[in-house]
Amino acid sequence: xxxxxxxxxxxxxxxxxxxxxxxxxxxxxxxxxxxxxxxxxxxxxxxxxxxxxxxxxxxxxxxxxxxxxxxxxxxxxxxxxxxxxxxxxxxxxxxxxxxxxxxxxxxxxxxxxxxxxxxxxxxxxxxxxxxxxxxxxxxxxxxxxxxxxxxxxxxxxxxxxxxxxxxxxxxxxxxxxxxxxxxxxxxxxxxxxxxxxxxxxxxxxxxxxxxxxxxxxxxxxxxxxxxxxxxxxxxxxxxxxxxxxxxxxxxxxxxxxxxxxxxxxxxxxxxxxxxxxxxxxxxxxxxxxxxxxxxxxxxxxxxxxxxxxxxxxxxxxxxxxxxxxxxxxx
Amino acid sequence: xxxxxxxxxxxxxxxxxxxxxxxxxxxxxxxxxxxxxxxxxxxxxxxxxxxxxxxxxxxxxxxxxxxxxxxxxxxxxxxxxxxxxxxxxx
Numbered sequence: 001x002x003x004x005x006x007x008x009x010x011x012x013x014x015x016x017x018x019x020x021x022x023x024x025x026x027x028x029x030x031x032x033x034x035x036x037x038x039x040x041x042x043x044x045x046x047x048x049x050x051x052x053x054x055x056x057x058x059x060x061x062x063x064x065x066x067x068x069x070x071x072x073x074x075x076x077x078x079x080x081x082x083x084x085x086x087x088x089x090x091x092x093x094x095x096x097x098x099x100x101x102x103x104x105x106x107x108x109x110x111x112x113x114x115x116x117x118x119x120x121x122x123x124x125x126x127x128x129x130x131x132x133x134x135x136x137x138x139x140x141x142x143x144x145x146x147x148x149x150x151x152x153x154x155x156x157x158x159x160x161x162x163x164x165x166x167x168x169x170x171x172x173x174x175x176x177x178x179x180x181x182x183x184x185x186x187x188x189x190x191x192x193x194x195x196x197x198x199x200x201x202x203x204x205x206x207x208x209x210x211x212x213x214x215x216x217x218x219x220x221x222x223x224x225x226x227x228x229x230x231x232x233x234x235x236x237x238x239x240x241x242x243x244x245x246x247x248x249x250x251x252x253x254x255x256x257x258x259x260x261x262x263x264x265x266x267x268x269x270x271x272x273x274x275x276x277x278x279x280x281x282x283x284x285x286x287x288x289x290x291x292x293x294x295x296x297x298x299x300x301x302x303x304x305x306x307x308x309x310x311x312x313x314x315x316x317x318x319x320x321x322x323x324x325x326x327x328x329x330x
Numbered sequence: 331x332x333x334x335x336x337x338x339x340x341x342x343x344x345x346x347x348x349x350x351x352x353x354x355x356x357x358x359x360x361x362x363x364x365x366x367x368x369x370x371x372x373x374x375x376x377x378x379x380x381x382x383x384x385x386x387x388x389x390x391x392x393x394x395x396x397x398x399x400x401x402x403x404x405x406x407x408x409x410x411x412x413x414x415x416x417x418x419x420x
Contacts, residue, residue, distance in 0.1 A: 142361065142393040144368040161388040164372035312367040 007278055007287045012229045016237035019230070023222050024060035030195075031061065035219050037195035039065030041188050043181055043215075044095070045199075046083030048244060049223060052231050053199040055238040056222050058091045067188055068095030071181045073104055075255040079247075086241050096188070100180050109176045116169035120148045120160040127153035131254035132162075132170065144305060151256055174254075178214025195219035201228045203272060207306065208313020216316055227273040267302060275302045334382070335403045341377050342399075346370055356399045371396060378402070384409050 031037055040057040044050045057066045068091075070084040081097070088095040104110060117124045124130065130150040146167055150158045162170065182196075189196045198218025200210055205224040210216035223231055228249070235245050249269055267275070271292045278288035278299075285299040292299065331339070335356070343351030346365060353363075360366035366374060374396060375386045384406075395405040 142397070143371050143391060145372075145391060161391075162372075164369070164376045167369070167372060308361070308367065311364055312369075 007274070007281075007283045007291045009274065009291055011277055011291065012227050012273055014226075014230050014233055016233050019226075019234060020056065020059060020237060023056050027057065027060040027220065027222055030220055035195045037189070037193055037219070039067065039192060039194040040197045040220075041067045041069060041185050041192070041194050042197045043069045043071060043185055043199065044084045044087055046080045046087065046244060047247065047249065048228075048231055048235055048240070049201050049204075050199040051087045051240045051244050052235050052238060053197050053222055054087060054091055054093065055240055056234070057197055058093060059238065063092045064094075065194070066091070066093045067192055067194060068093050069181075069185055069188060070095060070097045071100050071184060072097070073099065073101045073177065074110065083244055083247065087244055090239070090241050098184050100177070100184070103180050104176060107176055107180075109173055112176075113170065113173040116166060116173050117148060117150065119166035119169060120162055121150045121158050123152075123158075124150050129255035131256040133159075144309070149256060175211045175214055178211035178216075182214050182217050189219075197222060198224070200224050201231050202226055203228055203269065203276060206276065207309045208316045210316065212316045227277060228269045229273045272302065275299060276306060279303050279306055332403065334406055335399055337381060338378070338402050339399055341374070341381075342366075345373065345377070354399070358398055360397050361393060366397075374402075378406070382406060382410070 027040070031040075039061055042050060042054040042057055044054055054066060054068060068084075068088040070081060070088065072081050072084075085095075085097075114124060117128075117130055121130075128150055130148055132146050133149055134144060134146055145161060147159050147161045148166070148170065150160075152158070160166075185196050188194070196218045198215065198221040200215070200221055201223050202225055204210055205221065223234075226234070232245065271294060274292045275288055275294075277283075278291070285296040285303065288294070288299045289296045294302070339351070339354065342360075342365065343349060343354060347354065354365070358365070360370075371391065375391055378384060379386055386409075390405070390409075394401065396402055
């Protein structure tokens with residue numbers, strides 16, 4: 001068990017150069033020995049995680065062996081593409097812009113999504129925007145229930161707690177985006193004989209904040225062991241452009257701007273990093289409370305929700321399950 | 331076992347436990363035992379509404395009302411009593 005007195009807001013500071021070298025060495029080894037691929041494809045969203053992943057890839061194998069993919073669509077935030085280009089050009093990597101709007105129209109995503117939203121907000125229509133938000137983990141309600149926030153063209157806001165069918169339909173339709181992007185990543189990876197680098201950080205990986213077969217699918221995940229606070233440290237060390245480092249984390253999934261804390265955690269990432277770090281090391285709720293500024297009860301609620309989400313999202317981490325072993329392969 | 335509780339138990343065992351209900355007692359806590367997660371509670375709410383003709387308000391979707399067979403039974407008793415009172419007074 002970690003010493004409670006050692007848990008401070010500085011607990012997540014890392015030696016950025018050492019961490020970079022370790023990650024790069026591991027990437028080269030995995031590419032050579034297990035993946036047997038010549039480089040890395042990285043989907044670049046303009047956010048901190050994909051920026052650091054791409055920068056690490058370049059550091060590991062060289063810019064000529066990294067291919068960037070920028071994949072905006074109709075609901076993307078206007079700053080997404082400029083930030084993504086900024087990152088790709090700062091790394092001097094080859095990249096392609098693949099707008100996935102037409103692909104999403106092909107599977108009737110926009111039509112299906114709007115119909116799903118109307119299950120909760122019947123007046124939702126042309127010109128409306130929306131996002132999912134989660135009740136805060138610190139609130140102690142016990143269930144992680146999502147609400148849909150919809151905004152009319154005139155700016156009127158409507159919030160509706162989602163019932164089963166609406167929730168499942170909205171999530172299912174939204175998952176089209178991540179899965180479509182992954183399809184394009186693997187197209188480029190296959191034609192270049194590269195591997196696909198996933199970009200989840202530790203919180204996202206731990207808590208199942210990804211789509212199975214979407215952004216959860218990758219050949220290697222270079223920053224899945226790093227807390228988001230540490231990702232920011234590497235970003236500074238690797239020279240990720242400041243305008244990217246200053247952006248607040250967002251999902252860039254919904255038409256209404258949505259912070260990642262609204263969607264999945266209900267707690268700001270700095271606090272959640274420390275809660276997760278403390279939980280992983282057996283720290284008391286009181287110690288984590290002192291380090292975060294939350295109350296011990298709020299920390300206990302976060303601990304409880306983290307544990308429950310781990311259980312609930314466990315299936316997302318599973319490879320295909322066999323009903324009978326094939327020992328020659330396993 | 332009262333009919334209402336039996337129906338709820340049957341739903342939980344068949345829909346959420348794939349028939350494996352040996353360890354489900356009247357006071358078994360669903361969240362603690364991993365029987366119901368946040369999606370499962372929405373399935374439970376839909377079942378209660380469709381089976382018993384009630385509307386479970388957003389504020390009523392809380393563990394105090396739904397986290398065990400006993401709690402659900404008490405919630406349904408209170409709910410139907412309140413609906414009955416409202417019908418009489420109107």
